[in-house]
Amino acid sequence: MIRRDSLYRRLLTWLLLPLLALGGLMILQAWVEARRTADRAHDRLLEAAILAIAEQVQWLDDRLWLDLPPAALEMLATDAEERVFYALYDAEDNFITGNARLPGDPRDPPPEGDGLLYRDIQRGELPLRQGVGRVRLEDWRRGERFEVRVAHSREGRERLAGELLRSSLAYILGMAALAVTILLLAIRAALAPLTRLRRAIQARDPRTLAPLELPLPRELAELRETLNELLARMRRVRANQERFIGDASHQLRTPLAGLTARAELALRQEDPARWREALEAIRASGNRISRLAVQLLSLTRLNNPEYHPERVRLDLVPLAREAVRHHWTGCHREGIDLGVETPETAVMISGIDWQLEEALGNLIDNARRYGARRITLRVHASPPTLEVEDDGPGIPAAQRRLMLRPFHRGGDGGGDGSGLGLAIVDGIARSHQARLFLEDGVAGRGLRIGLRFPGDTP
Amino acid sequence: MKALATTCLLLLLLGHPALAEESLHYPAEAGSQARDALVVHGALDLPYMRPLLEAFHARHPEIALTYRNLDTLTLHQRFLAAPDEADLLISSAMPWQYHLANAGQAQALESDAAAAWPRWARWRQELFAFTFEPVVMVVRRELIERFGRPDSHAALLELLERHGDALRGRVVTYDPRRSGAGYSYAIEEARRSPRYWDLVAALGEAESVLATTTGEMLNGLDEGRYWLGYNLLGSYASATVAANPALTLVIPSDYTLVTRRLALIPRQAPHPRQARRFLNFLIGEPGQRVIAAATPLGALHPSLRGPGTAEALRDAHGEALRPIPLGPSLLATLDDLKRQALLARWRREFSRGIDTAPSP
Known part of the structure; x- marks a missing residue:
């Protein structure tokens, strides 16, 4: 039904519906009130007729006697030319006279008041309003009781009720029209700041990340603040990116400059042995540069929020064993003791195997570079965890978070590290929704670093 | 017109003259449907009704029209016994x-005429008055020559009080105990004039004769038995008065009751469509014109002027x-x-003078 969700329409609907319901209720109430008023007004006619008739009732020749005043009947008929009925009954409910047999009223008249009762009755197909007056003869000899019953048809009442209803209807409809107009204007006015906000955002230079500065009502001011916070974060992200690019180019420039210097130095030499030496050095530098480029590439890829490689179910245990096998020779050559501890059962997570392999490689690499003599890989089943512990110098707790920033090298030890290793591991952890932790080693020295995967990963 | 409509007057004498039923029947034109019938019950004598019926039949020859003339009491009782007749x-x-x-x-008539x-x-x-008939006095020449013309109720009272003996048995009026019309006039007059009871007493003192119909009173006046008739239906009296130069019709100048004939269509009428047509005719200009021109009933239609209309009488x-x-x-x-x-009061007042006056 609603083609397009809109705040304006939503407000209008939720304000108009109760308003309409209220209006309907008011009309209903006006109708009931109009009828009641009309009945009250016309019941006075019944009352007057009853009293006029009762006045003429006498005790004569041992019976009730009525000299019916024609005016009493005229009272019952208004311009609406109502049908008129009257009857006189004695205390034993015997019909004395009248133009119709009218039923009595089973109710008792209210104790205070004039002893008159009014109610709606039905005579054949004719709806009537009946008044019953229980009266006692004003005669000092006998206090004979009798009942005067009069009734008339409802035309006059309905006409009056209709007139009353029409006038209140005009009033209610006028009020409703006014209310709806005010409502429309009010909603329009209330939603105007939203339009202003939209225009302000539209009018902005897309490159600028400056905060929005425009006066807005409280609810929208909150939105503006949130927007500004987002912009501030984006500014920080951009600053990070710029620094990263700066650092990266710096990192690339230094070895490239070294490469160039080495080549120039070699060119000045004549000795082929020196050339060979220079070429060896250049190759080593080239390896480092390409390794740096690979790391930069993977870090960029990991930091790209749009990049979602497909994850598969994999077991951490063979992954850790494979990493040990892969790095064992290198470590053994340097006299480092590389070991692995895994549980008996498979530890399944959903992940990307090459990323995890790279993370493990980076962590082992890091440990080697920072002078560990003993490196242990561990896999824990619950929660699924992959960790690398070394007995190197460790990192002071205060510096641990800094270690995750690209190009930050820990302490002064790290000889030829690029400073990207841990940043890459952190990126891999994020892309697996895993938590990267850095803790002290088991014996209080060294470093324990690893990924804790969400436990309920299917 | 008349050649087409075969008029037949049925005078049924059923043993006793009081039970006589007069009726008029106009059969439908050949070829029309049988259910186009219309039965009218009226307390309106045939000479007055006939022009109306003939005019209606001329306009609607396809309707078989039956009119039964009944007295008011019979009409009412017959309706109560058979409301669908x-x-x-x-x-x-x-x-x-x-x-x-x-x-x-009664059923409502929703029409322009209504x-x-x-x-x-x-x-x-539901209820339509279509005539305008004053209640009048008819006076004979003998009385006027002797005592002058009583032009009002006050003058009549004075005449009766002053010359009651001379008028003994010469005055005729309705007996309210036996005549419905007489009773309704009595109750209206009692409401209107506090001196009405004096008039009743004076009428009693003059040993007035009590009649049950205007016709009966007119007969006596025409023949000279009575010198003064009080409370006669003007519409019936006018023809007799016009035919007899000895009679004068007096419309009292202090107050004159006017009675109106009422027509209604019963809720259970067997032919309501034709009934509506007839009633529309009766209160429409054509019917009212017939009433003004051909009857002394007095046409009520507000657009009619001239002789035979309520307007003329009002003027x-x-x-x-x-x-x-x-x-x-x-x-x-x-x-x-x-x-x-x-x-009871009427009887008391009427016999007051008789009781107190020495019996003859």
Whole structure:
């Protein structure tokens, strides 16, 4: 039904519906009130007729006697030319006279008041309003009781009720029209700041990340603040990116400059042995540069929020064993003791195997570079965890978070590290929704670093 | 027209003359459907009704039209016994007609003619007054020559009080105990004039003769038995008065009751469509023109002027005319106790003079 969700329409609907319901209720109430008023007004006619008739009732020749005043009947008929009925009954409910047999009223008249009762009755197909007056003869000899019953048809009442209803209807409809107009204007006015906000955002230079500065009502001011916070974060992200690019180019420039210097130095030499030496050095530098480029590439890829490689179910245990096998020779050559501890059962997570392999490689690499003599890989089943512990110098707790920033090298030890290793591991952890932790080693020295995967990963 | 409509007057004499049923029947034109019939029950003598029926039949020859002339009491009782017999009730007994309509026995006539009909001559859309008939005095030449013409109720009272002995047995009026019309006039006059009871007493003292119909009174006046008739229906009296130069019709100048014939369509009318057509004719200009031109009933239609209309009568006697109101007060007339009370009072007043005067 609603083609397009809109705040304006939503407000209008939720304000108009109760308003309409209220209006309907008011009309209903006006109708009931109009009828009641009309009945009250016309019941006075019944009352007057009853009293006029009762006045003429006498005790004569041992019976009730009525000299019916024609005016009493005229009272019952208004311009609406109502049908008129009257009857006189004695205390034993015997019909004395009248133009119709009218039923009595089973109710008792209210104790205070004039002893008159009014109610709606039905005579054949004719709806009537009946008044019953229980009266006692004003005669000092006998206090004979009798009942005067009069009734008339409802035309006059309905006409009056209709007139009353029409006038209140005009009033209610006028009020409703006014209310709806005010409502429309009010909603329009209330939603105007939203339009202003939209225009302000539209009018902005897309490159600028400056905060929005425009006066807005409280609810929208909150939105503006949130927007500004987002912009501030984006500014920080951009600053990070710029620094990263700066650092990266710096990192690339230094070895490239070294490469160039080495080549120039070699060119000045004549000795082929020196050339060979220079070429060896250049190759080593080239390896480092390409390794740096690979790391930069993977870090960029990991930091790209749009990049979602497909994850598969994999077991951490063979992954850790494979990493040990892969790095064992290198470590053994340097006299480092590389070991692995895994549980008996498979530890399944959903992940990307090459990323995890790279993370493990980076962590082992890091440990080697920072002078560990003993490196242990561990896999824990619950929660699924992959960790690398070394007995190197460790990192002071205060510096641990800094270690995750690209190009930050820990302490002064790290000889030829690029400073990207841990940043890459952190990126891999994020892309697996895993938590990267850095803790002290088991014996209080060294470093324990690893990924804790969400436990309920299917 | 008349060649097409075969008029037959059936005078049925059923043993006793009082049970005589007069009726008129106009068969439908050949070829028309049999169900186009219309039965009218009326308390309106044939000479007055015939022009109306003939005019209607000329306009609607396809309707088989039956008119039964009944007296007001028979008409009412016959309706109560068989409410689905007649399509239209016409009666001068205003209280009874009003009583029926009030009880919901009449059906409403929704038509232009009904909407245009003056409010004072209808009740809702159910009860329609279509004539305007003053209640008059008829005086013989003998009385006028001796005592002068009594032009008002006051003059009549004075005449009776002063010359009651001379008029003994020469005055005739309705017996309210036996005549419905007489009773309704009595109750209206008692309401209107406190001196009415003096007049009743004076009438009693003059040993007035009590009659049950206007016709009976007119006969006596025509023949010279009575010198003065009090409370005669003007519409019936006018023809007799016109035919007899010895008679004078007096419309009292202090007040003159005006009675109106009321027509209603019963709720259970067998041919309601034709009944509506006839009633529309009766209160429409054509019917009212017939009433003005061919009857002394007095046409009520507001657009009609000239002789035979209520307007003409109003122009001549405007101040004095007192139409009996068409309203709930008519119900009081029908009240049993009221009737007993009024008749008891009437009897008492009427015999007051006789009792106190030395018997002859």
